[in-house]
Amino acid sequence: MSAKEQPVRIAQITCGAEYSGIQNEITSAAETVGAKMFYPDVALKDVKRAYKDFGLPVKSPDLKLAIARAQAIVEGRIEADGIFIASCFRCAEAAIVRNELRRYIVENSKIPVVSYSFNERTGASTLLTRLEALSTIAKRRALMAREVQVGTTMGVDSGSSTTKCIIMQDNEIIGTGWRPTTDVLKSADDVVSLALTESGLKLSDIDAIGTTGYGRFLVGKHIKADLIQEELTVNSKGAVYLANAQKGFATVIDIGGMDNKAISVKDGMPGSFTMGGICAGASGRFLEMTSKRLGVDITELGALSMESEGGENVPMNSYCIVFGTQSLVNALAAGYKPADVAAAACHSVAQQVYEQQLQEVDIKEPVIMVGGSSLIQGLVRAMGRMLNTEVVVPHHAQYIGAVGGALISSGFVDKKVKEA
Amino acid sequence: MKPYVPEYVGTVTKYVFVDSPNTTPQDIATAAYEIAQGVMIKETCFGCQITGSPEDVDRIISHLRVLDPYRIFIKDRGFPPGDSRRCRADLGGARPGYLGHEYEMSFIRYISHGLEETGGMNKTSLKKAAGQPLPLEEPLDADLLEKLFSEET
Amino acid sequence: MAKVFIYPATSLILSDLVARFGHEPLGSALSIREHVQTPGFDSPPIQMTSEDPQKGLKWAAVEVPSGIRGRMALYGPLVEEAEAAIIIDEPDLAFGCMGCARTNELLVFMLREKEMPKLELRYPASKEEGVTFVAKIKQFLKELEVKE
DSSP states (O other): OOSSSOOEEEEEEEESTTTTTOHHHHHHHHHHTTEEEEOOOOOHHHHHHHHHHHOOOOOOHHHHHHHHHHHHHHTTSSOOSEEEEEEETTOHHHHHHHHHHHHHHHHHOOOOEEEEEEOTTOOHHHHHHHHHHHHHHHHOHHHHTOOSOOSEEEEEEEOSSEEEEEEEETTEEEEEEEEEOSSHHHHHHHHHHHHHHHHTOOGGGOSEEEEESTTHHHHHHHTTOSEEOOHHHHHHHHHHHHTTOOSSEEEEEEEOSSOEEEEEEETTEEEEEEEOOSOOTTSHHHHHHHHHHHTSOHHHHHHHHHTSSOOTTSOOOOSSHHHHHHHHHHHHHTTOOHHHHHHHHHHHHHHHHHHHTGGGSOOOSSEEEESGGGGOHHHHHHHHHHHTSOOBOOTTGGGHHHHHHHHHHTHHHHHHHHHO | OOEEOOSSTTOEEEEEEEOOSSOOHHHHHHHHHHTOTTOEEEEOSSEEEEEEOHHHHHHHHHHHHHHSTTTEEEEEESSOTTOTTTOHHHHSSOOHHHHHHHHHHTTHHHHHHHHHHHHTOOHHHHHHHHTSOOOOOOOOOHHHHHHHHHHHO | OOEEEEESTTOHHHHHHHHHTTOEEEOHHHHHHHHHTSOEEOOTTTTOOTHHHHHGGGTSOTTSOHHHHHHHHHHHHHHHHOSEEEEESOOTTOOGGGOOHHHHHHHHHHHHHSOSOEEEEOOOSSHHHHHHHHHHHHHHHHHHHHHO
């Protein structure tokens, strides 16, 4: 951030953060991404009025205060670039308020909002991606508004399980690279050379580069990226671009290797989003374990699961990855067919995503599934049944972050041309 | 993690609130400054904050209470005055505790009145006054509610 | 002089009356002051760290939200120290340290459980009630002196 640049102002609407000992984690995470947290200033009369107007009869005074703070922003009395709503994990009262406030803000303002539940172990690194996404939307509106890729650009997505690379030219994908993530930089180098070979280009032919995913900073520095951006905004942009849903509403679901993301998008811009954090159960990792236990490659799990009707009758619970694996073993021991078990694992993951993530965003069609897990047909089918809709899986869905990176970074091509 | 070295260790900070037609917050602060003897006094919109050794703070408080005994109210504070961790200018908004004070100050005149009235009471009249009902608000009994409802209709 | 737990623990009125009538009020400020004046790791604003909710496990189980356990780490030691308590019914507009209804429920229960003199009442809603309110508290605090 340059000295002149104003920090992005993120309104903090939380209950319990100071007493969980994590307030400093929130503040530090915000500072790292060039943002500043602030408490919307309200008086007692505002609290009384907001509580009455909003109509949710909560008992905790700090939740009444949260309602007043949200109302002050929605009514325009206080300006904010983004809103961070969070409360203690396992607090039912706060979860109701958090969800209703998120809905209220999304429906009545254009300010991006992220909601989260924390415990005392929540660290700045966990919060970073979420706050960075809020900051991105505020700071990079012009870049994020891009709908067409120009020039020759590259996107690299350094994910927790896999590393992906995409090269695009004049709005077409011309090179791809995909590798499991081992050594972060080596995996990145490998996928970059795969994509360059496929496209028949040299690195010097690339006009701009964007990186995303867990390893975005390291890889970004290594390959001198023009854009280093978190995966929430990059993936959602890539998703609506590939699914041709850049206008109007869309919901993007990305079941990743370590966490799941659900993003509600309007006109190509993320409005509210959530990302699993407390526990990695019910993520793509569970499906990896399922395929290992069934003795099939993860790429074959989708086809296997489609041999079953859906596996809803197989007892399976992926809420916790340990107990989930146990139910997997039990199901096989009880004589269920591998295809049914595979489908049941898909159903269970879809169910957990539905219960844990999709309650925190507004589901609006089209529902777009992206990421490597969207190639597992049984998972897409299960999610579609759960949401009672036809889920869209765009081409190159497994490369979503890399596509988003290539698309958004093409904003730097014009800039470079101008500078030249 | 960064190590934390606290400041003002061993001190206490007290808020002094005043709600009176006769005494202004400035009067309170001025009176406190007069006998401060190096103790930190910070004037505020509601009175002042005093930070120092427990003995020094007690000495100043005893002096202030006499100025307007029924309308001066005192409370402990965890932070020293002007601490940036609690300052409105740094946080963007008031710390939550401020609103709690705002609430109690909205009816503090009843307490002032109570102090004034009970100030002159002897043992017997105090006991009698203390025996008056100040019931906890009971929710309306369901039968009573039904009766009231049927009477209205 | 008795140590009197005040509930709401952030109350200006109770803190003042208890001290004015010669006793020591035990409230949030004392615990916060202890945190703010103790060296350790920097964790602004109130110097509470993840260790506080862990300490709170003494009073609330692990499935209880971290914010409640953290607050209990502030109040638990004070309740143990308390020799008497004044409890105001329904502090629905006390924020921050008293901002969580679930913590407040547990706190009131702990105070009620403890064998010590207690006074439960509500805030006055008129000048007349102000007299009764102050008289009750004054009388209660005087009786504590007799017991001592």
